[in-house]
Amino acid sequence: MTTTSISDSPLPAAPAAAPGHPAAGSPLATAHSQLASAVELLGYDAGQHQMLATPRREIHVAVPLRRDDGETVLFHGFRVQHNISRGPGKGGLRYHPSVDIDEVRALAMWMTWKCGIVDLPYGGAKGGVAIDPRHYSQAELERVTRRYTSEIMPMIGPDTDVMAPDMGTDEQTMAWVMDTYSVNRGYTIPAVVTGKPLAVGGSRGRGTATSAGIVHVTAAALEEAGVPLTDVTVAVQGFGKVGSHAAAIFAQRGAKVVAVSDQYGGLRNDAGIDVNRLLEHVAHTGSVVGFDGADALSNDELLGLEVDVLVPAAVEGVLDERTAGQVRARWVVEGANGPTTTAGDEILARNGVVVVPDVLANAGGVVVSYFEWVQANQTYWWTEAEIAEKLEHRMTSAYADVSALARRQGLSLRDAALVIGIERTAEAHRIRGLYP
Numbered sequence: 344m345t346t347t348s349i350s351d352s353p354l355p356a357a358p359a360a361a362p363g364h365p366a367a368g369s370p371l372a373t374a375h376s377q378l379a380s381a382v383e384l385l386g387y388d389a390g391q392h393q394m395l396a397t398p399r400r401e402i403h404v405a406v407p408l409r410r411d412d413g414e415t416v417l418f419h420g421f422r423v424q425h426n427i428s429r430g431p432g433k434g435g436l437r438y439h440p441s442v443d444i445d446e447v448r449a450l451a452m453w454m455t456w457k458c459g460i461v462d463l464p465y466g467g468a469k470g471g472v473a474i475d476p477r478h479y480s481q482a483e484l485e486r487v488t489r490r491y492t493s494e495i496m497p498m499i500g501p502d503t504d505v506m507a508p509d510m511g512t513d514e515q516t517m518a519w520v521m522d523t524y525s526v527n528r529g530y531t532i533p534a535v536v537t538g539k540p541l542a543v544g545g546s547r548g549r550g551t552a553t554s555a556g557i558v559h560v561t562a563a564a565l566e567e568a569g570v571p572l573t574d575v576t577v578a579v580q581g582f583g584k585v586g587s588h589a590a591a592i593f594a595q596r597g598a599k600v601v602a603v604s605d606q607y608g609g610l611r612n613d614a615g616i617d618v619n620r621l622l623e624h625v626a627h628t629g630s631v632v633g634f635d636g637a638d639a640l641s642n643d644e645l646l647g648l649e650v651d652v653l654v655p656a657a658v659e660g661v662l663d664e665r666t667a668g669q670v671r672a673r674w675v676v677e678g679a680n681g682p683t684t685t686a687g688d689e690i691l692a693r694n695g696v697v698v699v700p701d702v703l704a705n706a707g708g709v710v711v712s713y714f715e716w717v718q719a720n721q722t723y724w725w726t727e728a729e730i731a732e733k734l735e736h737r738m739t740s741a742y743a744d745v746s747a748l749a750r751r752q753g754l755s756l757r758d759a760a761l762v763i764g765i766e767r768t769a770e771a772h773r774i775r776g777l778y779p
């Protein structure tokens with residue numbers, strides 16, 4: 344692993360972050376403000392700051408859909424490669440009605456730092472389509488995915504930009520992307536996406552990797568405070584791919600999961616929620632709401648519960664100037680990308696809440712995506728135990744690097760993580776030189 348050092352040189356004036364001027368509290372404003380804070384610690388000049396703030400490539404595509412009833416509707420799709428200096432762009436594909444270019448830029452930037460922090464040979468990218476997938480049939484989602492893939496085809500590829508699932512997409516979506524890309528190239532290219540089904544070159548352990556990584560870094564943070572995982576209570580916001588498996592793994596490892604929620608509402612049971620039974624309920628009903636093993640609770644109430652560990656694993660910006668002051672957890676472990684705004688972060692720090700930042704906490708997904716890409720490129724598949732062991736090693740050593748830097752320099756875990764990720768990216772720029 345690269346050794347991290349922080350330059351002592353004083354900070355030059357920070358440039359206006361490009362591109363555009365994102366709204367305060369928006370994901371891109373949060374990402375820019377985090378970058379500015381790390382750039383200040385690293386003592387980079389205005390030109391370096393601008394390079395790091397600006398995506399290398401962006402594409403905005405129209406995605407027309409012929410609906411099942413014959414009507415035509417049009418969606419907007421995006422793909423952003425924030426940085427490709429350390430390797431191909433890597434990042435998820437999101438289907439959500441609030442997707443826009445600025446959100447995708449923020450998510451792509453976070454992917455760059457994340458891949459740096461866990462030392463993967465990738466840059467950062469992200470894609471999205473502004474669609475609410477709940478309102479469309481599987482056949483319609485397949486057509487949207489294939490058309491979006493065709494439109495962004497010049498930008499993606501196993502050596503250029505590799506997609507994975509994110510909010511609103513899943514392994515089936517990745518199979519459609521892989522098939523569309525492969526059919527157009529004339530042969531099967533599994534490494535163009537990760538997070539695909541096992542039957543077409545997926546990796547064991549990918550489906551639960553983000554969640555397993557969250558639990559690994561939580562255990563590491565607790566261990567530093569001398570608290571065993573089996574002694575803590577946990578609340579998880581969001582019960583999708585990340586939140587549901589995180590809740591299940593926390594419970595398996597002996598923590599008490601006392602509250603969970605999704606976009607329809609939440610649940611609380613101080614004696615501990617039976618997560619396996621809840622998973623069955625969600626598989627049948629599509630929501631945690633109505634589960635008979637707990638009492639109802641709102642999303643806002645969940646954020647303010649007196650628990651040891653709070654895991655926001657849904658959407659961005661839920662811990663802001665309004666809600667962060669209500670948090671009574673000792674640790675916030677960010678499963679979602681960007682769940683805490685800059686104002687929220689300051690309040691949590693003032694109140695002594697330890698925040699394990701998204702770019703570290705939820706990196707388990709991209710770590711096993713990397714393993715999947717390596718396996719696809721070698722056409723040789725590893726066992727579940729091999730994946731689990733390699734994932735735990737990556738996550739705990741990344742946590743140890745971040746925590747050691749934070750202690751040495753008196754930084755928050757977020758600043759320390761960003762300094763590591765950003766410095767590794769800037770180092771690649773420096774060594775490669777500027778073309779021409």
Ligand SMILES: NC(=O)c1ccc[n+]([C@@H]2O[C@H](COP(=O)([O-])OP(=O)(O)OC[C@H]3O[C@@H](n4cnc5c(N)ncnc54)[C@H](O)[C@@H]3O)[C@@H](O)[C@H]2O)c1
Nearest residue numbers: 509510511553581582583584585605606657679680705708
């Ligand atoms: N899937 C991955 O591997 C991965 C990896 C790293 C980070 N993430 C991040 O984790 C977060 C969740 O992703 P996912 O893949 O689990 O998505 P998902 O679509 O599978 O699940 C999202 C969950 O959040 C809930 N939700 C949505 N809006 C909400 C709201 N306003 N309040 C409360 N709950 C709400 C949904 O009901 C659902 O339970 C996103 O920020 C994503 O970028 C995902």
